[in-house]
Amino acid sequence: MTTPSARTALASRAGLASWVALVPWAAPVSWAAAHRGPALAGLLAMAAITAEALDTGFPPTTAAAIVVGLLCVAALLVPPRLLRRTGWAAVVASAVLSLVTTRLGHRPEHTPGTAELCALLLLVTRAVRHEPARRMIPLATAAWSAASLVLLRLPDAEWPKAGSFGGPALLFAAPVVVVLGLYLRLLDATREREKNARLNAQRLEYARELHDFVGHHVTAITAQVKALRFTAVTGHPPSPRVLDEALARIEDAAVQATDSMRSMVTLLRQPDHAAPLRAPEGLNGLRDLADALRATGPTVELTVDPGLLTTPPADHLASAAHHIVREALTNVRKHAHGADTVTVDVRRSAGDGEALTVRVADNAPRTPAGTSARRPESGGFGITGLRERVHALGGSLAAGPGPAGGWQVTAEIPLGHEAPGRLS
Structure with missing residues (x-):
């Protein structure tokens, strides 16, 4: 039995030992503070x-408390996939230490457990946050029970105070840590849904870009090769000059398709790269699209409202108009068999509000059933991509047989629509 003066001396030595124990942690804490919050915590x-643990003044209890504390902290820091095993190890070790402490013939002067108790309550929060229900409830219940058992380590003389304050505090802490875990679980689920929505939107964007940039050039190559084969089969092979011009156009389309594909691969290898696949093409590029189709297909009549050239719309609206015309002309090349004239009309229209109206129509003959001679667009994604692009700008797009025959694509985009933020 120690005297009061001996107890005071022992407490003083234990307090000094507690401060000395913090010294070895000074350098790691400084490093963690400069790097990551969880490591610092x-x-x-x-x-x-x-x-x-050092404050107990009893080496066996000191060693056991440090080991159990290490397990409890590890359960708070390990990845979620390791939480179940590490959490149960911490809970069992803490409960065993609490029960063994009650059987000790020599009780330490100061009993450890405050920091460990807090770690076990946070383990309840983490279990509710990360574990499925069938594993969450047993682990959370066991962690809270182990935190309650920590009170058994107190000397008998302190039990009245523990019963008055410790028990009610633990009962109050239980719903708090559970609600905190549920809140973090809901927050994680919301973030995951937002992340998936961003990824899906990004995949759609990449799919549209791939279709627009690569599909256009590949379609041009296919059409020109078919034309060369047709002339050869009919017994009228092209002259060397005509053949050379056709092959030059095919080569140019192949180079552009390769460049577009390289741009797409570069972007996919750098997911955080915010630049578009290529600089936005506006209304000035419509003439090039018309000339490209005119060189190997029907006549293209291009009309652009002069007001749009002197006061051009915003870049994202002009780029959308360019995409619409390019996709429509690509479909003409692929499907409008027998068409000899294509009309492209881009103008500013006034109605409920100013809008950019884009219309592309061909005069392909109708079949006897009264429908367009165009082949069915089963499995095609061009019009679907255009409709998604136009809807994202607050506009509308319609595609179907024209009133005088052939096929017609019409889009209206509000000129006041702001540029959408790019996904990252």
């Missing part, structure tokens, strides 16, 4: 647990 928790 873990090191601070271990420093507190070590200080409490």
Whole structure:
């Protein structure tokens, strides 16, 4: 039995030992503070647990408290996939230490457990946050029970105070840590849904870009090769000059398709790269599209409202108009068999509000059933991509047989629509 003066001396030595215990943690804590918050929190928790353990003045309890504290802190820091095993190890170790402490013939002067108790309550929060229900409930219940057992380590003389304050505090803490875990679980689910929505939108954007940039050039190559084969089969092979011009056009389309594909691959290899696949093409590029189709297909009559050239619309609206015309002309090349004239009309229209109206129509003959001679667009994604692009700008797009025959694509985009933010 120690005298009061001996107890005071022992307490003084234990307090000094607690402060000395913090010294080895100074350098790691400084490093963690400069790098990551969780590492800093873990090191601070271990420093507190070590200080409490050394404060007992009883080496067996000191060693056991440090080991159990290390398991509790590890359960708070390990990846979620390791949470179940590490959490159960911490809970079992803490409960065993609490029960063994009650059987000790020599009770330490100061009993550790405050930092460990806090770690076990946070383990309840983490279990509710990350574990499925069938594993969450047993682990959370066991962690809270182990936190309650920590009170058994107190000396008998302190039990009245523990019963008055410790028990009610634990009962109050239980719903708090559970609600905190549920809140973090809901927050994680919301973030995951937002992430998936961003990824889906990004995949759609990449699919549209791939179709627009690469599909256009590949379609041009296919059409020109078919034309050369047709002339050869009919017994009228092209002259060397005509053949050379056709092959030059095919080569140019292949180079552009390769460049577009390289741009797409570069973007996919750099997911955080915010630049578009290529600089936006506006209304000035419509003439090039018309000339490209005119060189190997029907006549293209291009009309652009002069007001749009002197006061051009916003870049994202002009780029959308360019996409619409290019996709429509690509479909003409692929499907409008027998068409000899294509009309492209881009103008500013006034109605409920100013809008950019784009119309592309061909005069392909109708079949006897009264429908367009165009082949069915089964499996095609061009019009679907255009409709998604136009709807994202607050506009509308319609595609179908024209009133005088052939096929017609019409889009209206509000001129006041702001540029959408690019996905990252």
